Amino acid sequence: xxxxxxxxxxxxxxxxxxxxxxxxxxxxxxxxxxxxxxxxxxxxxxxxxxxxxxxxxxxxxxxxxxxxxxxxxxxxxxxxxxxxxxxx
Amino acid sequence: xxxxxxxxxxxxxxxxxxxxxxxxxxxxxxxxxxxxxxxxxxxxxxxxxxxxxxxxxxxxxxxxxxxxxxxxxxxxxxxxxxxxxxxxxxxxxxxxxxxxxxxxxxxxxxxxxxxxxxxxxxxxxxxxxxxxxxxxxxxxxxxxxxxxxxxxxxxxxxxxxxxxxxxxxxxxxxxxxxxxxxxxxxxxxxxxxxxxxxxxxxxxxxxxxxxxxxxxxxxxxxxxxxxxxxxxxxxxxxxxxxxxxxxxxxxxxxxxxxxxxxxxxxxxxxxxxxxxxxxxxxxxxxxxxxxxxxxxxxxxxxxxxxxxxxxxxxxxxxxxxxxxxxxxxxxxxxxxxxxxxxxxxxxxxxxxxxxxxxxxxxxxxxxxxxxxxxxxxxxxxxxxxxxxxxxxxxxxxxxxxxxxxxxxxxxxxxxx
Ligand SMILES: Cc1cc2nc3c(=O)[nH]c(=O)nc-3n(C[C@H](O)[C@H](O)[C@H](O)COP(=O)(O)OP(=O)(O)OC[C@H]3O[C@@H](n4cnc5c(N)ncnc54)[C@H](O)[C@@H]3O)c2cc1C
Ligand SMILES: [Zn+2]
Numbered sequence: 001x002x003x004x005x006x007x008x009x010x011x012x013x014x015x016x017x018x019x020x021x022x023x024x025x026x027x028x029x030x031x032x033x034x035x036x037x038x039x040x041x042x043x044x045x046x047x048x049x050x051x052x053x054x055x056x057x058x059x060x061x062x063x064x065x066x067x068x069x070x071x072x073x074x075x076x077x078x079x080x081x082x083x084x085x086x087x088x
Numbered sequence: 089x090x091x092x093x094x095x096x097x098x099x100x101x102x103x104x105x106x107x108x109x110x111x112x113x114x115x116x117x118x119x120x121x122x123x124x125x126x127x128x129x130x131x132x133x134x135x136x137x138x139x140x141x142x143x144x145x146x147x148x149x150x151x152x153x154x155x156x157x158x159x160x161x162x163x164x165x166x167x168x169x170x171x172x173x174x175x176x177x178x179x180x181x182x183x184x185x186x187x188x189x190x191x192x193x194x195x196x197x198x199x200x201x202x203x204x205x206x207x208x209x210x211x212x213x214x215x216x217x218x219x220x221x222x223x224x225x226x227x228x229x230x231x232x233x234x235x236x237x238x239x240x241x242x243x244x245x246x247x248x249x250x251x252x253x254x255x256x257x258x259x260x261x262x263x264x265x266x267x268x269x270x271x272x273x274x275x276x277x278x279x280x281x282x283x284x285x286x287x288x289x290x291x292x293x294x295x296x297x298x299x300x301x302x303x304x305x306x307x308x309x310x311x312x313x314x315x316x317x318x319x320x321x322x323x324x325x326x327x328x329x330x331x332x333x334x335x336x337x338x339x340x341x342x343x344x345x346x347x348x349x350x351x352x353x354x355x356x357x358x359x360x361x362x363x364x365x366x367x368x369x370x371x372x373x374x375x376x377x378x379x380x381x382x383x384x385x386x387x388x389x390x391x392x393x394x395x396x397x398x399x400x401x402x403x404x405x406x407x408x409x410x411x412x413x414x415x416x417x418x419x420x421x422x423x424x425x426x427x428x429x430x431x432x433x434x435x436x437x438x439x440x441x442x443x444x445x446x447x448x449x450x451x452x453x454x455x456x457x458x459x460x461x462x463x464x465x466x467x468x469x470x471x472x473x474x475x476x477x478x479x480x481x482x483x484x485x486x487x488x489x490x491x492x493x494x495x496x497x498x499x500x501x502x503x504x
Contacts, residue, residue: 001395014397018387018502020341036487042499043339043430043486047328049390072342072390 001075006082007062015060021045022053022067022083049073055083091195110275111282116289116314120148122469123307123316125294125330126323127151129160129270129455130447132277132288133462134322134469136194139284141463142470147286148316150309152293156274159324159454162392162424164347164381166360166369167456168205168265169230172221175480175492176433177228182477183460184230184264190459196276198268199374204359205265208240208247208409210254214364218260225262233261244361246412254365254408265360267371273458296333303442304334320445320469322461325390325425327448334441338448339430339486341501344389345381345452346398348421350413352376361409368405377419380406384426384452386502394423426452432504433492436464437474437483445469446483451504 001013023046027037046052049072056066065083070076081087089095089108099106122138124131127149138144149155167187169180186193187200209215215234222232236258241249249256282288289311298306298313306315323330325342357372370380382402385394399421407414429435429449434457439446447465450457464478474482480492486499497503 012397013387013395014400020388020500020502039487040337044337045328045339045341046337047341047388049326049329049342052388054388070387072388075389075391075395 001077003056003066003068003077004080005058005061005064005066006080007064008058011058011061015058016056017059019055019057022055022087051078053087091197110279111288114148114287114289116148116150116292116309116311117287119306119315120287121146121316122318122320123147123314124149124320124322125307126158126321126326127155127278127288127290128158128322128324129156129273129277129458130324130450130461130465131322132274132281133458134320134447134465135281135286135288135462136277136284137463137466138470139281139286142466144470145285147281148314149281149286149288150292150294150307150314151288151290152310154290155278155288156271159424159426160274160458161271162347162422163270163455164369164371164379165267165270165455166205166265166371167200167268168262168360169456170205170207170221170225170232170260170262170265172224172494173492174224174228176494177224177230178477179460179464179481180457181228181230182463183457186459186463187268188264190268190273190276194276194280196272196279198272198276200266200268202264202266203371204261204263205362206235206240206243206259206261206359207362208259208364209257210365211257215257222260231262231264233263235259235261243358246356246410248409248411251408267360270455277462294330294333297444304444318443318445318469320447320465322447322465324448324450324454325427327427327446331439331446334439334444336439336441338446339499340449341388341428342390343384343386343426343428343502344391344394344423345384345426346394346402346421346423347379347381348399348402349373349419350378350380350416351419353378353416363405363409366401366405366408368402368409370406370410378413378416384428384502390425392423392425426450428501428504430486430499430501431491431493432495432497434461434481435483436461436468436478436481438468438472439483
């Protein structure tokens, strides 16, 4: 598996660290049912067999956080953007 | 047919022409009392104990491919009950006790070999944590022995004791741990369950659920609709996708774990050894191959294959521990899909959907759990209440904050 970093180009997966599903959103502090919302955000995962938008950190390169869309059935990388950009 | 020395002799004298198939490859009936989704070790052992312990034989095990081609046939076959937490330990110890009587129970040679599982430690801090775990095991009546470097050297003289960075200081040994033959476990359970009337249905993929008044009433499959009063999921790496068909999201991620086997060599490794300074575990099969593995690759995956950095990492760890294997060639490597839970421990519980039961989250330790998992899941399906030793393996423990996090890693599945 190789990830095409927007700064460093195509690099071996060993240079990156995986965090997980990029869908994580911290619930707003004034949300109703805050405990339930946190349970959902911290523990529950979509875990799809197919395209998955996920966070990778380029630790052996530019130190950027990336959002990578990858097919979990084939490991094919479909898109790479900076984590700070809005998803496609 | 009962297997014994006499049946073997009779067959030997008649040219082995009379062996009957070990189990029945059934066609699905329109309805059952209980359906188990997934014909891996856990699904089949559940069926066996449902029939044997609870007398429930109107059961079908639905398998999308062939039985035992999932993780049950891909694992490194290590069995042990060397757990720290009181919520886990009695469960795995029940499993160990069932392993110890499994061949008699199933009348099948599952090649359970209690050759010992040795976890090496390489620092004072690691020794202290192993002492703590060993004491916890002993308090639960599980065997545990702390070895120093001299003891380890006597058992495994070929390890790299002179390693300057990670010297081997000793190990925590569970003498009753060891290995079992994974395929034989699948076939033994299938044969025993089938013999009591359970239908094992292959090439039957569950693609959805049938509903009736808000509860599940059956499954849609590639071989037609099948109805049942109770449905148990035991699909390991596919737990999230099957649960999704019932509208459930679970505290699980699917990850790929690789394993390796070398060419056969003369007897070298007498027990299961795990390296404490990297992730590497090894045992030697009866054929002579070194069977070994390490960490999961670390990213979500449903592909039953991994990537090369993990191969390199596992082999480096192996070389750091036992340089003597440097010229042994790797024959094969492969991968399986782990249902990694958010705290690294499994779930055996009802789900919020009436009629639907969950057995999952086995991470990469589910082979050793095969007997107890089936025993406790059968108990839950038959009586609608958890078995005593599986009380902590609840689905709501994440919401309630009663996690079973052996490693203390937090909700990050690729670190468990
Ligand atoms: C490389 C590797 C090494 C391992 N090493 C060890 C070890 O040393 N010790 C240990 O204790 N554990 C180990 N494990 C973990 C262990 O193998 C698993 O936790 C355990 O086998 C999972 O339970 P199972 O046997 O029921 O799974 P599986 O054999 O995977 O059974 C699940 C079955 O469900 C079927 N299925 C999925 N979806 C559907 C559907 N929609 N409809 C019908 N059927 C479906 C699958 O085809 C599969 O046959 C290892 C795993 C791997 C991959
Ligand atoms: Zn980069």
